[in-house]
Amino acid sequence: MPGKRVPEPERREQILAATYDVAAEHGLWETTILRVSAAANVSPGLVMFHFETRRQLLLALLDHLLAQTTVLLVDPEVSALPSPSDRLIAVLRREMSRLTSEPMRIRLTFDFWMAGVRDAAIREKLRTEFARYRASFRPLAADVLRAEPERFAGVTPDGLAGVSVSIIKGCAVQSMIDAEHFDVEDHLAAAVGLMQHLGPAPTVG
Amino acid sequence: MPGKRVPEPERREQILAATYDVAAEHGLWETTILRVSAAANVSPGLVMFHFETRRQLLLALLDHLLAQTTVLLVDPEVSALPSPSDRLIAVLRREMSRLTSEPMRIRLTFDFWMAGVRDAAIREKLRTEFARYRASFRPLAADVLRAEPERFAGVTPDGLAGVSVSIIKGCAVQSMIDAEHFDVEDHLAAAVGLMQHLGPAPTVG
DNA sequence: CATTGTATTGAACGGAAGTTCAATAGCAGT
DNA sequence: ACTGCTATTGAACTTCCGTTCAATACAATG
Known part of the structure; x- marks a missing residue:
């Protein structure tokens, strides 16, 4: 019963976006694989497939967060x-x-x-x-x-x-x-x- | 198999002290009833008996924490x-x-x-x-x-x-x-x- | 069209969480 | 000594967590 296949980087991005949403709403400690997978309309197993572990998912989220933080630029x-x-x-x-x-x-x-x-x-x-x-x-x-x-x-x-x-x-x-x-x-x-x-x-x- | 009985205020104090220890070591989110009860050498049920709920235990811990914070006193x-x-x-x-x-x-x-x-x-x-x-x-x-x-x-x-x-x-x-x-x-x-x-x-x- | 690889699913598992509760034992009052 | 109250225990229950995995369907390759 697998769904559509999506190229890897987009899937990661999609899951990370969902992770961000969940974390923003519930806080980091209530950010669970289940909630993330539900928010991303994806199975829990797929999250594990792409990120191995909850911890690594959160580390990826942190990278995501820091990467899109604009460096202090003096205009x-x-x-x-x-x-x-x-x-x-x-x-x-x-x-x-x-x-x-x-x-x-x-x-x-x-x-x-x-x-x-x-x-x-x-x-x-x-x-x-x-x-x-x-x-x-x-x-x-x-x-x-x-x-x-x-x-x-x-x-x-x-x-x-x-x-x-x-x-x-x-x-x-x-x-x-x-x-x-x-x-x-x-x-x-x-x-x-x-x-x-x-x-x-x-x-x- | 109940253990010794202790007057209520002392028990509360004892459990709160244990809660503080656990929270200091593991952080607030990993402060569980089980860990607290173990740290206090007490059964999990007793913690519930005295504090009703985990949330109330943490609220009591916060009161405890703020109460013993010395007010800013200009010597x-x-x-x-x-x-x-x-x-x-x-x-x-x-x-x-x-x-x-x-x-x-x-x-x-x-x-x-x-x-x-x-x-x-x-x-x-x-x-x-x-x-x-x-x-x-x-x-x-x-x-x-x-x-x-x-x-x-x-x-x-x-x-x-x-x-x-x-x-x-x-x-x-x-x-x-x-x-x-x-x-x-x-x-x-x-x-x-x-x-x-x-x-x-x-x-x- | 057949084959292979892999992204995807969803069920299953073990563990730990918070909470409930019947049973029990210590203590106070009579 | 008896009674009653309650602090205390520890097991049971439910739920949800992270993780594993066999089964599956899609896409690319030949």
Whole structure:
């Protein structure tokens, strides 16, 4: 009673898409082969045939998830801004608003994050991905510091990049269970309040 | 074949302690009645007898966890610091170092956080708890802003408190899977770099 | 058209989960 | 000592999980 045959890569893609849907709806821990196969209109056995094991299915989902995560790209209009701190702020704003625009991906990523605590393979994938993410902030941070080296003695580009990422992650965590209460603009305003002083020195009254 | 009888509150406490141990070792999702009962040297049925349901056991564990979380208390030597920003920084430092000193509790809290995405009761408990946490930063933040109102027009005490909490949570997330690589002091130095300028105006060269 | 390979199915299996429950044993009160 | 209450046990039940596998039908090859 087998159904239609489909070339392998498309089948994998179809099953992965179904896996994503299930994981987005029920969370990673309730993502079972049965549910995935039902969502993909496919037999449970076929899922095993293509992915060998549940664990490997989830690892493939993580790859899928990270692959389609757009790398932090500073678009032209941002890089045209004259002030280094304005550039950093603009990027922060876009990253933070991304949190509310794709909540499912955020939740799923954090599900994997928690799974990574106990699974070395997951942990490693996430570690390298977020190292890359943090690294993408580094040039921005370096520009900011270079603009006023004497005011931030002891602050390294990596440190500033790390704090930037921390703020974003903190917002992500907050928005995850407090989505409606969490005001991105308000939060950003405060962050900007801190960052502003990385730019030209304010006139001291 | 029943064993010794134990007054109810002690039994509950004993089982909760065992639940904590299991959850700390295996994570919230692998915290099963069977494992808990084994860890408590008790029959599975007794766990059900005292907690009705697995879900209620976990809710009780969450209460247990939040109850024994020390409220953010600014100790005397911190409140003796003359500079408002120094006080905020000192509190930040202590909170961040707490992340690495009790990693198990952090992980477990985040496990609940993720569970809260899909469970309203858990979500509500966490929401109020962290609202209280954020609120405890408010007076500190207000002092900082009051010291230099003209420099931070538009930044509210709530906003600054929120960013402070975001930084801490972001560090927590980071440290969870990158514990050995994550340098608290380096990270804090950068955060302090931002915060410093909330204090007395630096002499502009 | 026959053959071969393989994608596909669906039933089956073993295990572990949460929950239920009749039986039992310890304790308090009389 | 007896009675009654309840904490406690451990087995049974249902369900669902991941996984295995023999049977099957489709597609390409000859």
